[in-house]
Amino acid sequence: MRFLVFLEHHEGKLQKDSLGLLSRAVSLGDAEAVVLGSGVAELAAEAGRFGAQRVHVDDDVLLDRPLPQPRVDALQALLEDERFDAVLFAASVLSADVAAALAARLDAGLNYDLTDLAVEDGKLVGKRPALGDSVYVDVGWSSEPRLALIRSGTFEPKEVGGSAEVAQFESRFQDFSLAATMVEQAHEESEGPSIEDADVIVAAGRGLGGPDNFGLVEELAKALGGAVAATRAVVDAGWYPYPTQVGQTGKTVSPKLYVAVGISGAIQHKVGMQSSGLIVAINKDPNAPIFEYADLGVVGDLHEIVPKLTELVRARKAA
């Protein structure tokens, strides 16, 4: 099966979600990649290290800004010349725009919000949560090319050390595709790793009791070198910013360590963090659902446990 993985990049680096998806495609069949942008030729080598056999590159100043329509033109041009069984996108605002517009342009089927991909009896099958994330369903495609948008944080990149053949191509841009211009791109200032990239996440739930108590989890996260995340109940209450929400309607994360503090562990939260390496839960209710899937559970008051844990981590690090 021949896959094309759309690789997103930012500030000269390929994005982790794109590389994770590439690694998954490598495990399923012949994986090629496409990199679009301006001054991006050297990114092809990086994709080779993650197992891409061939990297299609359109290096064009008209692709400089992260706008969707010129990318749709470029992908359409590539797909007119080359046949792929599936075109895969790691979910982001840009990729979602590009995938949806490409599906409309090619009259192709797009399955979105996938949390896994498999090849079964020679057919590509997507896995996605349904019915409020209470069940997983298999989805397929009835036409080609099969387009798929994968949830952020689903696959870990695996470096395999290969090198890719680079295939340069050029696109013809439609006038309407160049009509939009980007006036400004602003980045939110934040300290420490983002929850998508962090190896350690300390996540807080309503059990924290109020926004003023976030210092407790921030201190623990700082001591562990991690990032702070939150449940929907917390962000809906305005205690912490929306970009930190983990779960069905938030982000999917897979850190090495996930410390859940005062979180009940609802299914909608679980789907966003269940692939974490080690899950530690601190909750005063021994019957909280989080204990059903935590690797390590501490039953007790977080206001007593978290400061002691932070102290202990700091002492161990200093030793």
Ligand SMILES: Cc1cc2nc3c(=O)[nH]c(=O)nc-3n(C[C@H](O)[C@H](O)[C@H](O)COP(=O)(O)OP(=O)(O)OC[C@H]3O[C@@H](n4cnc5c(N)ncnc54)[C@H](O)[C@@H]3O)c2cc1C
């Ligand atoms: C369509 C839909 C989508 C949703 N999407 C998401 C999503 O993306 N992410 C998400 O998180 N939720 C989501 N939810 C909400 C989800 O169902 C839960 O309501 C939410 O996750 C609960 O958040 P919580 O664990 O912070 O709060 P609660 O369920 O209120 O749990 C608080 C926990 O803190 C414990 N606690 C209280 N005091 C202490 C203390 N002093 N010390 C220790 N423990 C204490 C309690 O025992 C309790 O278990 C969604 C719901 C729906 C219907």
